Amino acid sequence: MEIKLTVNGTARSDEVEPRLLLVHYLREACGLRAANVGCDTTSCGACTVLLDSESVKSCTVLAVQANGRSVTTAEGLVAEDGTMSAVQQAFRENHGLQCGFCTPGMVMAATSLLAENPDPTEQQVREGLEGNFCRCTGYHNIVRAVLAAAGKLSGAEGAGASSEVSA
Amino acid sequence: MIPAPFDYEVADSAAHALSLLAEHGEDAKLLAGGHSLLPMMKVRLAQPALLVDIARVGELSGIRSDGDELVIGATTRHADVAGSDLVRAEVPLLAYAAAQVGDPQIRHRGTIGGSLAHADPSADLPMTLVALGGSVEITGPAGVRTVAADDFFVGPFETALSPDELLSAVRVPRGGDVPWGYQKFVRRANDWAIVGVAAYDGRVALASMGSTPLRALAVEEALRGGASAAEAAAHAADGTSPGYDFHADTEYRKHLARVLTKRALQGETG
Numbered sequence: 001m002e003i004k005l006t007v008n009g010t011a012r013s014d015e016v017e018p019r020l021l022l023v024h025y026l027r028e029a030c031g032l033r034a035a036n037v038g039c040d041t042t043s044c045g046a047c048t049v050l051l052d053s054e055s056v057k058s059c060t061v062l063a064v065q066a067n068g069r070s071v072t073t074a075e076g077l078v079a080e081d082g083t084m085s086a087v088q089q090a091f092r093e094n095h096g097l098q099c100g101f102c103t104p105g106m107v108m109a110a111t112s113l114l115a116e117n118p119d120p121t122e123q124q125v126r127e128g129l130e131g132n133f134c135r136c137t138g139y140h141n142i143v144r145a146v147l148a149a150a151g152k153l154s155g156a157e158g159a160g161a162s163s164e165v166s167a
Numbered sequence: 168m169i170p171a172p173f174d175y176e177v178a179d180s181a182a183h184a185l186s187l188l189a190e191h192g193e194d195a196k197l198l199a200g201g202h203s204l205l206p207m208m209k210v211r212l213a214q215p216a217l218l219v220d221i222a223r224v225g226e227l228s229g230i231r232s233d234g235d236e237l238v239i240g241a242t243t244r245h246a247d248v249a250g251s252d253l254v255r256a257e258v259p260l261l262a263y264a265a266a267q268v269g270d271p272q273i274r275h276r277g278t279i280g281g282s283l284a285h286a287d288p289s290a291d292l293p294m295t296l297v298a299l300g301g302s303v304e305i306t307g308p309a310g311v312r313t314v315a316a317d318d319f320f321v322g323p324f325e326t327a328l329s330p331d332e333l334l335s336a337v338r339v340p341r342g343g344d345v346p347w348g349y350q351k352f353v354r355r356a357n358d359w360a361i362v363g364v365a366a367y368d369g370r371v372a373l374a375s376m377g378s379t380p381l382r383a384l385a386v387e388e389a390l391r392g393g394a395s396a397a398e399a400a401a402h403a404a405d406g407t408s409p410g411y412d413f414h415a416d417t418e419y420r421k422h423l424a425r426v427l428t429k430r431a432l433q434g435e436t437g
Contacts, residue, residue, distance in 0.1 A: 001175065018175035018218065019208075040168050042206055043357065045272060054246075054275045060205050061276065064175055065198075065220065109272065130356035131270025 003067040007032070008076030016063045022056075023047040025063035026073055034074035034104035038133070045132030048105035048112075049073050055112035057131070074104035077111065087111050087149040096145030098136035106132050110146045119150055170208035174217045178224055181306055184333055187219045189308060193330045197221050199242045202269070202277035203285035227280070227335055230254060237261075238304075239337045241280025246271070248279055258339050260347040260367050263436060264295035267349070270357040280334045283319070286326045289359040289375040291351065293320055297380045298347075298365035298372035301339040307332035320379035342368065348431035352423055354414065361414045362423040364403070366431040376407045376424055386428060400429035 004013040007030050014029050026032045026049065035058050038046030042060040049058045050072040077085040087110050090096065097103040106129065113120065113128035120128060125146045126139070134142060178184035188195050196204060196215035199222045207213040221227055221242060228240040230251050237257055239248060248254055248265035255262040268274055268282065268291050282292040283303060296303075296316040303319055305312050308331055319327050328334060345368040351360045363374030364383075369390050371383040385402035404421035411417045430437070 017172070019170045019172055021169070040209070042202065042269075042273065045270070048272055051275070055272045056275050057272045060202060062175075062201065062205070065201065065222065112275075113271065128271055131272045 001064060003064055005066050005068060006070040008072055014063075018062065018064050020063045021059055022049070022061040022063050022066055022071070023058035025066075026058060026071070029063075032073045032075050035108075036101055036104060038101065038105075043133070044102070044105075045109060045129075046102050046105040048108040048132065050108055050112060053112070053115060055109045055131075072108070074107050077107065085111065086152045087114065087146070090145040090149035090152065091142070094141050094145035094148055096137070096142045097134075102132060102134045102136075106134065106142055110142075110149065113146070114150055120146070122147060125150075168209040170205070171211055171214040173208075173215055175220065176217065177220045181221075181224055181226055181333060181335060184219050184221050184224065185306065185308065185331070187217070188331045188333070191217050195219055195330075197284075197333060199227075199278040199281045200244060200276040201281075202273055203281055203287070221333070222278075232257070232341065233338075235341050236338045237341055239279055239339070241284075241334050241336055242278045243280075245269070245274035245277050245279065245282070249274065257341040257343050258299065259343065260299060260349060260365065261295055261339055263347075263349055264291045264365065267291045267351055273357070279337055283337065284326060284328060284334045286320050286322075286324050286379070287359065288320075288323055288377060288379050289361075289363070291360070291363065291374070294360075294363050294372045294374040294380040295349075295365045296337065296339070297382060298367045298370050299339045300367075300370055301337060303334050304336040304338065305332050306335040311335070313338070316380075317382065323378045346434055348434045349436045350427035350431045351437070352427060362409075362420050362427055364424065364427040364431040366428070371403070371428060371431070373403070373407070373424055373428075376404070376409045376420060381407060383424075383428060386432075390432075396432035397429055400425050400432055403428035 036046040038044035040059050042057050047059040048055050109132045125143050194216035198218040198220045227242045230239050245265045245268045302313050302315045314327050348366040350364045352362050360374045365372045371386045373381045383403050385405040386399045389399035403424040409420035
């Protein structure tokens with residue numbers, strides 16, 4: 001069937017099979033490779049994207065379910081001049097990644113988390129990221145990055161947030 | 168993993184969805200958030216010929232008061248139940264339980280009706296509905312019928328729903344000051360309960376202790392007889408036959424049921 005949706009701010013229309021998963025639509029039809037297929041079982045969160053600004057696991061959403069809606073991937077967080085979003089910058093500055101496979105999903109989950117709760121506690125960040133697995137970092141720098149991004153987004157100094165994190 | 172091919176129809180009303188179910192029978196499945204059905208379709212445990220998408224049917228969504236009950240539309244998402252001021256004030260156990268389902272991404276998609284219709288005996292909301300003494304509204308060709316939670320779950324992943332029926336709403340008693348507790352024992356974040364316990368006003372329900380969510384009737388009887396939480400909780404595993412798997416054997420599940428029931432009766436959450 002034909003679907004019409006907005007992907008990273010651009011209106012698209014495509015003919016898709018009903019069984020096409022959103023993550024495959026994004027990667028193969030749209031050429032957007034940030035969302036990764038990790039576990040493929042709604043567990044790991046590597047495929048997390050925003051559906052109308054809320055985080056979802058795109059391995060468990062049909063492309064047809066996104067018909068008429070807006071989808072944002074990690075590519076879509078980058079401004080036209082190449083400037084990364086506050087969350088993306090915070091992940092880089094706080095070394096919030098190692099191999100990088102989970103990172104696009106972490107960034108999207110964190111973006112959704114901060115949209116719902118702009119000033120989270122460390123515990124709220126950890127619980128808010130429970131749908132995203134990282135097998136490299138032990139999560140500490142990821143949590144630092146999200147707290148730093150929260151500081152930036154709320155106007156405070158982002159670097160100050162890192163000292164709040166207990167190891 | 169890719170689901171087997173299927174046709175897809177978007178229902179524009181509950182009546183439209185019912186007519187599609189009547190036409191296609193057991194070959195059709197309702198789709199709302201898809202967070203129970205799509206994983207089963209991806210591993211080909213389910214291969215419906217037709218998916219009827221009810222997620223855009225406005226009359227099936229939303230939360231309202233009706234006398235001494237709250238009525239929650241079947242396609243209301245877990246995030247909306249958990250975040251609802253009305254649910255938090257009137258049925259805090261349900262708001263808490265909805266916030267324990269899966270993880271934030273899953274709660275942005277999964278629905279209360281979907282979780283109940285899926286009837287996983289280890290899941291949060293079936294156990295919670297039983298503890299609350301709630302009910303479900305089922306709409307079918309003959310009209311609307313209401314089924315108590317105790318009668319709705321009839322087996323593992325099996326309910327009182329017929330293939331031509333639609334779970335349209337959930338009813339739970341209002342009671343903001345009623346004492347409640349909730350315990351979910353997991354080894355990993357966003358997992359299903361190895362054992363779960365929900366306690367509400369002298370009613371106690373267990374998850375993962377049998378083929379359906381179970382009332383801990385011996386505990387309830389002890390409480391009515393004046394037993395303390397600790398004394399009553401000692402009966403939590405009475406009459407149960409929990410399964411065993413790599414998470415826990417039968418005896419360990421029974422032990423967990425007793426420990427977690429005591430905590431739930433003391434109003435603890437976790």
